[in-house]
Every structure is written in structure tokens, then in C-alpha cells.
Amino acid sequence: MMVAYSPEIELDSVDQKILQILQNDGRLTNAELAKQVHLSPPAVHARVKRLEQKGVIARYVALVDRQKVGYDNLCFVEFSLQLHRYEQIQNILDKVTSWPEVLECHNVTGEYDYVLKVAVKNTQSLEHFISKKMIPLEGVAKVHTTLVLKEVKATTAINILDD
Amino acid sequence: MMVAYSPEIELDSVDQKILQILQNDGRLTNAELAKQVHLSPPAVHARVKRLEQKGVIARYVALVDRQKVGYDNLCFVEFSLQLHRYEQIQNILDKVTSWPEVLECHNVTGEYDYVLKVAVKNTQSLEHFISKKMIPLEGVAKVHTTLVLKEVKATTAINILDD
């Protein structure tokens, strides 16, 4: 069965399986992938290239163990904007997204306007981030920080298969 | 200069550069990587293998464009536990982390005990997740959902280089 999610992109069950597998091992060899989906290597290769070209596979990345490189400290930083400063949004977002400690920035509903996922080395660097980077931002009203005590689950893989 | 973050793991500036590069392109060829860090392919290969073996590089993954596969809807679901149900924590976490729509689960400080990052297809599936999966969990007190209106930045790459 074909499933068209987004316009122009149809994924059959083999495509779905390929995505499911590559989301868990982005470096699996083409031959091994072919074996798992019961196709020949060239057939799988063509499908993977198509998925890359269509942007379904956005990119391949190596995931680094944060703790092993000293970025043990994860937190969520929420902030909202001053009502009369909405023309500065882009300016603020440009700055915020340029900071390497900011892994994610989401515009959200609720009490705050934005949520950041931030990785820092320790409490000192977090304090520095909040007081020297966040607070001085022109147009920011409230800032609220939530510390992550334990990362219970962390995956980048979304469920592609039909439910 | 050598930097020892975690015990037994030292990363020189070449290792750091390798990590920086592979975090942005996990499928870069060894030869190309070698060129970028000004070393021979075998030398780089040995370093990458060492980083993998030490667990600094945890894994390689393909990142899928959520919108292109119909999982447009991202949200944060916070919940806290009933005080007298703390013995059920593991039970709850086992269930929560087994659900494929839950990408992340963090134990956090603040008003709620846990924050989930959840990817669903649409409002219906979010409603289903909240009312049919979260609410029925024995021992869960409060549940609060924040919708992501726009993903402004999303990276998995942490800044390895010294600051």
C-alpha cells in the first residue's frame, strides 16, 4: 500500500522499513540494508537516494555522548517577549539560534513564547548563559529555567510504519 | 592541548574537529574527513574507531524530516507523579518510554516531574495520546501539554571545541 503524506512523496512499505532502519543505524551498509528489506543492493540504493533527494532523509549525523565530552548539564530555558517588542523577534531569534549551547528552539503555546533546549558543561556555564546571554537580550520579558536531572529516553527516530 | 573531560577519555584538537564534522555529516567519507583535518586516511580512521570504541561517538543515525512523513505535530507533555505512588515510577517510565511517539523523556526540576517530547501526526492523535495513554497511567497526577508552533532551531550537534 502506498501512503502519501506530503504532496509528491509516497512511501511504500519498503521505504518505510528503510527509514526505520536508517534512523537507528545511519551507517548500515547498503548490502546489509538490502538483505534486511529483501531486495538487491542496487534497488535499495536507488530508493535511499530517492529518499535523500526528496528530503525525507534530511541528513546523517553522528550522535556524541554528551557526558563523555563534558556537556553533562541539560536544561530547558523558557522565555517570553515583551508585547511592544515584537518587531525584534527575528533579531532575538538570530542571536539565540547562533549560540552553540542552544540545541533546540521552539516557538510554543502557553505561558512562555519560546522553549530552548540547552546543553552546558556545568552550573557555572549555565549561570553564564542565563545572566550574560539570555537576560541581556533586548525585548525578553520572562526567563524560566528547568534542569534535567536524568535523561530517561532520547531518540531521534520517529515511527514511520503505519498504525 | 589535551582535554580530559570524562575519566580515560582525552580529546586533542584533531579529535574535537573530527567530532564537530561528523556531528554535521555522519556519512562523510574517511578520505574527505582526512583532508579536512590534514591527516592521512588511516590516521583518521584509527581516531574515529577509537572515538566509537570509547563511546564518545554513541551512534550514527539518519534524521528524517518529520513534516515529510506526516509527523508535523510536535509537543511537550509534562506530568507529575502522585506522592504516594513513587514505587510505581519504573512501571510508568517503562510504559512511557516504550511508546514510539515519545522521542524524549526527561526527569526534571520544577512544577512537574517529567517532560516528554512527543511527535504525533495531528490533533486527533495527540488527543488520543493524552486521553488514552497518559491520563490512564496509574500514579500520574497532573498532565500539561505545550504545543510547538514552529521549530526555530533543531540540532543534535554539541559544541566540542574549547571555549
Place this chain on the structure above:
DNA sequence: CTAGTATGCTGAATATCATTCAGAATGAGG
């Protein structure tokens, strides 16, 4: 029903790349 066309497959051939290895260079410690 059938010719024509498009799509997607396979297996063999080729090209690219990872991986191994021997030997050379470098730096630290005695």
C-alpha cells in the same frame, strides 16, 4: 485484447572507499 510506455527490479562490471600493514617519525622517561 494488445502495443506501447514507465517503473522498478536483478546480476555483472566497475569505481570508490575503508581497512590493514610495514616501516618511519616523534616525544617521554630512564
Place this chain on the structure above:
DNA sequence: CCTCATTCTGAATGATATTCAGCATACTAG
């Protein structure tokens, strides 16, 4: 100054991706 450990390089090898010709299948139009 010598020795050992580390890490490098370049050449050789092996594994893998990639290309291609030919074949099967399904769909379309007459």
C-alpha cells in the same frame, strides 16, 4: 643518549557503493 610507546604515512588489499544493460511488471491508450 637510548628505549619504548604512540601515532603517523604510503602502498596493498579487501569491502562496498555505484553504474549499467537487460528483464519483468503494471498501467494506459487505442
